[in-house]
Structure formats: structure tokens, C-alpha cells
Amino acid sequence: MAFRKITSSKSRLLFTGLILIIIVPGLWFLAGEAKDWVKSIYAANVPRTTAFPSSSTPDQICLTWNGDPATTQAIQWRTNPAVTEGIVQYRKRDETSAQPMEVKAEVSSLEDRLVGNDPVNQRFTATLKDLSPDTVYAYRVGSPAVNSWSLWLEFATAPVEPESFSFIYLGDLQVGMFAWNKLLNRAKEIQPNTAFYIMAGDIVNRGTKREEWDELFNEAQGFFDNKPFVPALGNHDYAKQKSPEQYLKIFALPENGPGELPKELAYSFTYSNAFFVVLDGNQPPEKQSGWLDQQLAGSRAVWKFAVFHQPAYSSKSSRDNEDIRESWGALFDRYHVDMVLQGHDHAYLRTYPMKDGKKAASAKEGTYYVVSVSGSKFYDQESHDYAEVGFTKTDTFQIIDIQTNGKSTCTYRAYDAEGKIRDEVVIEK
Ligand SMILES: [Fe+2]
Ligand SMILES: [Fe+2]
Numbered sequence: 001m002a003f004r005k006i007t008s009s010k011s012r013l014l015f016t017g018l019i020l021i022i023i024v025p026g027l028w029f030l031a032g033e034a035k036d037w038v039k040s041i042y043a044a045n046v047p048r049t050t051a052f053p054s055s056s057t058p059d060q061i062c063l064t065w066n067g068d069p070a071t072t073q074a075i076q077w078r079t080n081p082a083v084t085e086g087i088v089q090y091r092k093r094d095e096t097s098a099q100p101m102e103v104k105a106e107v108s109s110l111e112d113r114l115v116g117n118d119p120v121n122q123r124f125t126a127t128l129k130d131l132s133p134d135t136v137y138a139y140r141v142g143s144p145a146v147n148s149w150s151l152w153l154e155f156a157t158a159p160v161e162p163e164s165f166s167f168i169y170l171g172d173l174q175v176g177m178f179a180w181n182k183l184l185n186r187a188k189e190i191q192p193n194t195a196f197y198i199m200a201g202d203i204v205n206r207g208t209k210r211e212e213w214d215e216l217f218n219e220a221q222g223f224f225d226n227k228p229f230v231p232a233l234g235n236h237d238y239a240k241q242k243s244p245e246q247y248l249k250i251f252a253l254p255e256n257g258p259g260e261l262p263k264e265l266a267y268s269f270t271y272s273n274a275f276f277v278v279l280d281g282n283q284p285p286e287k288q289s290g291w292l293d294q295q296l297a298g299s300r301a302v303w304k305f306a307v308f309h310q311p312a313y314s315s316k317s318s319r320d321n322e323d324i325r326e327s328w329g330a331l332f333d334r335y336h337v338d339m340v341l342q343g344h345d346h347a348y349l350r351t352y353p354m355k356d357g358k359k360a361a362s363a364k365e366g367t368y369y370v371v372s373v374s375g376s377k378f379y380d381q382e383s384h385d386y387a388e389v390g391f392t393k394t395d396t397f398q399i400i401d402i403q404t405n406g407k408s409t410c411t412y413r414a415y416d417a418e419g420k421i422r423d424e425v426v427i428e429k
Contacts (some may be wrong), residue, residue, distance in 0.1 A: 053118035176376025199308030201234025258291035285327035
């Protein structure tokens with residue numbers, strides 16, 4: 001009897017111990033989850049302000065392409081809700097006495113009710129068509145009804161025949177907009193004639209917060225209003241939303257992407273003798289492979305560039321994106337994509353020319369993969385056998401210069417904020 005009593009009190013002790021081991025961490029975990037949940041609900045409902053509220057004067061003027069860069073130009077801007085219609089007036093820059101032509105813009109509201117001092121913006125998009133290739137146009141945007149106009153600005157259409165040109169590629173901005181503006185100014189100082197600006201995603205930190213886009217456009221004044229902006233989507237532009245709603249409302253982009261994805265997430269275009277394919281690394285890569293195959297197979301361009309956010313060759317093994325490398329790498333090999341321009345890892349990395357996951361003998365056989373960062377948030381970097389150049393804690397911009405005199409040459413240079421060249425490759429064809 002005494003023996004049974006001891007056993008039963010031991011069992012009770014064991015049972016109580018087990019309950020404590022299971023229940024206490026469980027409760028601890030649930031409390032943490034609940035705290036995060038309450039925090040996220042709170043954060044998602046806290047009123048915010050924008051430092052750059054809209055007015056009846058057009059601002060955030062941004063050029064993008066949603067058609068052929070040689071004959072079309074999309075122009076976007078915003079005002080406050082008092083302005084209900086908008087037009088673009090434009091003419092060839094050299095025809096100073098010509099009556100400007102006009103195109104009516106489409107208008108839609110962009111609402112972010114939590115931006116307390118400016119919750120609703122009017123977004124305008126006009127697409128100019130049938131433009132002459134290789135021509136500089138003067139334009140202004142505004143509203144005759146309220147007699148509110150931008151200054152006269154300029155853009156240039158792309159050449160039809162292969163011509164030399166340069167473009168600028170930037171990695172993640174995400175945080176540090178003020179320093180980013182200085183970086184852009186440095187880039188413009190070194191290459192004032194860039195044809196366009198590519199950004200490989202994480203353009204803002206929280207794509208659901210309109211005030212961050214307002215900050216971006218404030219810093220991009222004098223850049224994206226006279227040279228087209230070519231964006232790719234980063235995870236921070238989605239900000240955990242299924243659809244990057246604000247990004248899609250702000251930018252008019254080509255609708256020639258994969259049928260398996262919503263429009264404008266991925267797209268392609270040709271500029272001079274170069275083909276650009278912009279992919280969405282946030283979406284399943286295999287849904288884009290068939291389209292990517294067709295796009296690369298169909299291009300006769302001398303140079304081929306791919307742009308997306310999550311890198312195929314990353315800075316850290318914990319940030320590896322094997323699915324992207326597996327789904328797209330073989331296609332980059334087959335059609336010989338020259339350079340892949342990426343972001344996400346917040347540290348500079350350029351691979352050797354790569355083919356089939358291995359170092360190729362030269363750029364003639366392989367593809368360079370680049371990760372760069374243009375903002376002020378930096379991550380560590382591990383050493384990798386595929387990395388030819390890698391460094392950390394440095395924001396850079398990249399100027400890519402295509403020369404077409406005789407044989408074609410692609411000169412790639414990465415510069416730091418002081419304008420010092422930090423990496424360089426030259427590919428000849
Ligand atoms: Fe990022
Ligand atoms: Fe990212």
C-alpha cells in the first residue's frame with residue numbers, strides 16, 4: 001500500500017512536470033504570437049503623415065515605358081483630389097514654334113487612409129504614341145481646368161537602329177533616401193546622358209505606406225522626370241501583400257509579361273541593340289520560365305540583360321534562392337544572357353562569368369550575376385567560390401555603357417558614393 005502511494009505521488013509529480021514542460025512554453029509562444037499580432041494590428045492602424053502632401057500642382061512626375069521605347073512614352077504624376085482631369089502637352093524640342101500636341105491622361109485615386117494629412121491622391125497616366133525614334137521631346141503635364149502646370153521638361157525616344165547608349169542600374173534603396181539622392185547626383189555627374197534608370201527592387205521599405213513613395217519621388221526629382229524609370233519588384237515593395245497595389249498604381253509598365261502572372265509584374269523591352277527582361281522574384285519562378293524562354297528565344301538583340309530582386313547567386317548561404325537559379329539559370333545559359341542585375345542582399349557581389357552553376361572560361365561562355373545596394377542598409381557577406389568581387393557596407397551605382405562602333409562592347413562599372421570605381425568588366429562581341 002505504502003509502495004503504491006509513493007508510486008502514485010511520483011506519477012503525479014511526473015505528470016505535473018510534463019504538463020509544465022508542455023504548457024508553459026506553449027503559453028509563452030502564444031503570448032509572443034499574440035503580442036506580435038496586436039503589434040501588427042496596431043501598426044497597421046496607426047495614423048501617419050507624409051512630409052510631401054499633394055497639391056493642385058503636378059508633382060511626382062515619372063517617365064516609364066509601357067510600350068516600345070522608340071515610339072512611346074508613358075508619363076505619370078499626381079495631384080490632390082481637387083484636380084479631376086489631366087493632360088500632357090508635348091512637341092519635338094527643336095520645333096519651338098510648333099503648337100504642342102495634347103494627350104489626355106487616365107486618372108485614378110490612390111488612397112491610403114492612414115496618411116492623415118493627405119489620404120487621397122489623384123494619379124495620372126498618359127501614354128504618348130507614334131513618336132519619332134531617337135528624338136528629344138519637350139513636355140509638360142497639368143490641368144487646363146485649374147490652370148495648373150508643371151515646368152517644361154524633356155525626354156528622348158530610343159533609336160531604332162543600334163546606337164551606343166548608357167544606362168544606370170541601382171540595387172536596393174529601401175532605407176536612406178537622402179543619401180540615395182546624393183548617390184544619384186554622383187551618377188548623373190559621371191553619366192549625365194543615361195538612357196534610363198533600372199532599380200532591382202526594394203525601392204521603398206514598406207510598399208503599403210504611401211508616404212515612403214512620396215519620399216522616394218521627392219528625392220528622385222530631376223531624375224525620373226527626364227529619364228525613364230525601369231523598376232523590378234522587391235519583397236519590400238509587396239510588404240507582405242498578395243498584390244503590390246501602390247506600386248502597380250504608381251507605375252505604368254509593359255503588359256507583355258507571362259500569362260500565368262498578373263500584368264506588369266514581369267515584362268520585357270528592347271532598347272537599341274539590347275534586350276531587357278524584368279522578372280518578379282517574389283512570384284514562383286517556374287510560372288515565368290516558359291515566358292522567359294520565349295522572350296529570350298525571340299530576341300535578336302546583341303546584348304541581353306535580366307533584372308530581378310532575389311539573387312540567383314547570393315551573398316550568404318542562408319539567403320540562397322535555389323529555385324530561381326534552377327528555374328532561370330539554364331535559360332540564361334542557353335540564350336547567353338550577358339548580365340543579371342539583382343538586389344536583396346544589401347552587399348555588393350559580382351560573380352565570375354557563370355554557366356551551369358560553375359565558373360565559365362570567359363564572359364563569351366558565361367553570365368555575370370551582380371547584387372548591389374543603393375540605400376543605407378547593409379548586410380554581411382560570406383566568401384563564395386563564385387564571387388569574383390564582393391564587399392560590404394558600401395552603396396554603389398552602376399553605369400553600363402554599350403558601344404556599337406564596329407564590334408559591340410559592354411563596359412560595366414560599379415562606383416561608390418565618392419565616384420570611385422569599385423568594380424569593372426568589359427565584354428566584347
Ligand atoms: Fe532589401
Ligand atoms: Fe529584398
